[in-house]
Amino acid sequence: MEATTPSSTRWAPISKDVAALRVRPNLVDYDGARASFTWDEARRGLTGLPGGGVNIAYEAVGRHASGPLADREALRFVRADGTVRSLTYARLAREAARFAGVLAGLGVDRGERVYSLLGRRPELYAAVLGTLQYGAVFCPLFSAFGPEPVRQRLQIGSGAVLVTTRALYRKKVAPIRDEVPALRHVLLVDADGSPEPGTLDLAALLEGAPDDAPTAATGPEDWALLHFTSGTTGKPKGAMHVHDAVTAHFATGRFALDLHPDDVYWCTADPGWVTGTSYGIIAPLVHGVTAIVDEEEMDADRWYRILAEQRVTVWYTAPTALRMLMKAGAERAAVHDLSALRFVASVGEPLNPEVVVWGREAFGLPVHDNWWQTETGGIMISNYPAMEIRPGSMGRPLPGIEAAVLLRDGTGAPVIRDGEAVVCEPDATGELALRPGWPSMFRGYLDEEERYRKCFAGGWYLTGDLARRDADGYFWFVGRGDDVIKSSGHLIGPFEVESCLMEHDAVAEVAVIGVPDAVAGEVVKAFVELKPSQEASDALRLELIGFARKRLGPAVAPRMLDFASALPKTRSGKILRRLLKARELGLPEGDTSTLEAGR
Numbered sequence: 122m123e124a125t126t127p128s129s130t131r132w133a134p135i136s137k138d139v140a141a142l143r144v145r146p147n148l149v150d151y152d153g154a155r156a157s158f159t160w161d162e163a164r165r166g167l168t169g170l171p172g173g174g175v176n177i178a179y180e181a182v183g184r185h186a187s188g189p190l191a192d193r194e195a196l197r198f199v200r201a202d203g204t205v206r207s208l209t210y211a212r213l214a215r216e217a218a219r220f221a222g223v224l225a226g227l228g229v230d231r232g233e234r235v236y237s238l239l240g241r242r243p244e245l246y247a248a249v250l251g252t253l254q255y256g257a258v259f260c261p262l263f264s265a266f267g268p269e270p271v272r273q274r275l276q277i278g279s280g281a282v283l284v285t286t287r288a289l290y291r292k293k294v295a296p297i298r299d300e301v302p303a304l305r306h307v308l309l310v311d312a313d314g315s316p317e318p319g320t321l322d323l324a325a326l327l328e329g330a331p332d333d334a335p336t337a338a339t340g341p342e343d344w345a346l347l348h349f350t351s352g353t354t355g356k357p358k359g360a361m362h363v364h365d366a367v368t369a370h371f372a373t374g375r376f377a378l379d380l381h382p383d384d385v386y387w388c389t390a391d392p393g394w395v396t397g398t399s400y401g402i403i404a405p406l407v408h409g410v411t412a413i414v415d416e417e418e419m420d421a422d423r424w425y426r427i428l429a430e431q432r433v434t435v436w437y438t439a440p441t442a443l444r445m446l447m448k449a450g451a452e453r454a455a456v457h458d459l460s461a462l463r464f465v466a467s468v469g470e471p472l473n474p475e476v477v478v479w480g481r482e483a484f485g486l487p488v489h490d491n492w493w494q495t496e497t498g499g500i501m502i503s504n505y506p507a508m509e510i511r512p513g514s515m516g517r518p519l520p521g522i523e524a525a526v527l528l529r530d531g532t533g534a535p536v537i538r539d540g541e542a543v544v545c546e547p548d549a550t551g552e553l554a555l556r557p558g559w560p561s562m563f564r565g566y567l568d569e570e571e572r573y574r575k576c577f578a579g580g581w582y583l584t585g586d587l588a589r590r591d592a593d594g595y596f597w598f599v600g601r602g603d604d605v606i607k608s609s610g611h612l613i614g615p616f617e618v619e620s621c622l623m624e625h626d627a628v629a630e631v632a633v634i635g636v637p638d639a640v641a642g643e644v645v646k647a648f649v650e651l652k653p654s655q656e657a658s659d660a661l662r663l664e665l666i667g668f669a670r671k672r673l674g675p676a677v678a679p680r681m682l683d684f685a686s687a688l689p690k691t692r693s694g695k696i697l698r699r700l701l702k703a704r705e706l707g708l709p710e711g712d713t714s715t716l717e718a719g720r
């Protein structure tokens with residue numbers, strides 16, 4: 122079965138002229154860097170614990186607290202009114218140590234799970250770092266979760282401690298408290314002297330805690346983080362990560378995000394997801410940059426204002442956010458001074474080539490796509506700063522990462538010969554796979570041994586995504602394994618069809634699925650969200666179908682097209698195609714614990 126020609130071949134590559142891109146890459150010679158790279162070399166960029174071992178919190182703040190970066194702003198919180206409050210590295214290290222002291226006072230054991238259900242506020246950052254310093258395991262929950270997803274995740278990880286607010290406790294934890302008996306302590310950040318029954322006042326505990334708690338002598342393989350996946354394909358999985366992951370956060374922060382200590386860096390991901398922790402907290406602090414934290418929700422004008430007023434130099438965001446900015450119009454960007462910005466990167470979903478090119482208009486810079494997963498713990502494939510960007514491509518594997526596209530048999534399983542999986546010829550579609558062994562790789566799905574085991578075959582970790590690799594080593598996303606459409610002998614990736622429709626002026630966002638068809642097996646159906654200036658009509662529907670037919674051909678273009686006011690998305694901003702399909706076919710909706718409200 123042949124994959125269709127990607128529409129992205131119509132997009133010209135963007136210069137690898139480093140000066141033109143405004144980046145200051147740490148390594149300009151990409152292939153040279155790849156050839157000579159070893160993870161041990163990356164570890165030399167870290168300090169390691171004075172007595173041996175490694176601890177993420179020590180690399181992120183502990184070591185900076187008494188060094189030249191002590192007084193540098195580590196975190197700069199931007200409030201709703203645009204004013205800021207900052208924490209220096211020394212201060213953040215002290216707050217983290219106090220939190221570690223609180224855990225000690227409560228008799229929490231090393232390796233026990235400490236959860237957060239909090240918005241982006243300073244206590245959250247101190248709790249993450251303090252927990253890691255103490256040697257306990259941190260698990261962030263997204264603050265917009267309802268009681269059921271909170272219960273499910275607390276139960277899976279046997280959470281012993283939860284840090285939250287009074288309002289969130291009342292609404293989401295109190296109703297399920299009886300069902301999570303392992304939860305011994307609930308710490309309220311805003312108890313204000315009168316905690317709810319069954320909870321403790323965190324501020325009071327912090328007040329009484331020493332600010333010089335020791336750092337646990339954790340080893341590289343000690344469990345540090347529990348991250349639940351986005352639940353895009355089904356029930357979320359709890360991916361376990363170890364302290365050595367910081368080696369990958371350091372290396373990828375350098376190679377993929379081009380971080381330098383004088384950067385003002387902003388990662389828009391919520392810390393309730395892996396991106397918000399790996400690249401919203403750990404990677405920037407390890408590099409000694411100043412990280413912006415927006416206390417508010419996504420809003421186009423506010424975001425441009427933050428980029429301009431805070432003089433953000435490196436911005437890490439997601440396709441859904443960029444499409445929202447696109448929808449608002451590039452002229453909204455034009456009134457802001459974005460000249461400090463030298464690098465924009467995106468992750469989480471396929472990045473339509475249209476968006477990469479639009480980025481040049483809005484920011485004066487192309488957007489660098491990169492690919493990774495909760496399981497990989499860090500960026501794996503990236504449009505590395507010093508290489509030619511190919512719009513629509515995820516880029517190439519970072520130094521230390523070996524990626525391949527594996528041939529699949531009729532059932533979708535990798536073809537194994539002599540114990541080794543067979544790699545596809547260039548440009549053929551297959552399963553995206555990674556050679557295990559990088560430091561931030563997950564060490565298991567908590568309590569789901571079988572599901573974990575199934576992720577490996579023929580010497581590779583199987584990602585569940587389908588991709589192509591071109592002759593120059595660039596990887597092109599085709600679709601999630603579950604989302605690809607089989608129509609009249611063609612394997613159609615939803616990304617390709619969506620990217621084509623995104624090129625039409627009327628379209629703000631689009632998702633496509635396959636629906637059963639007696640003749641073709643499946644045919645493509647598109648759900649289109651229009652730009653605010655557009656009105657849905659039968660004429661526009663025909664025009665859009667015609668537009669796609671002309672570019673993609675009748676076999677690949679959608680046969681059906683519906684207008685939607687909002688596409689269903691996970692709370693991390695990913696389009697839930699499986700839900701669109703279930704609704705279309707009248708099937709059960711499955712796990713919707715991460716579905717954004719009102720979708």
Ligand code: ATP
Nearest residue numbers: 350351352353354469470471491492493494495598
């Ligand atoms: P679940 O595993 O629970 O179904 P999820 O896979 O969405 O949820 P995450 O680990 O948050 O959970 O997301 C990783 C996935 O997101 C990748 O496997 C891929 O499908 C998609 N993704 C991430 N970055 C990119 C990218 N740059 N291009 C295309 N897809 C991407």
Ligand code: MG
Nearest residue numbers: 350354494585
């Ligand atoms: Mg996944």
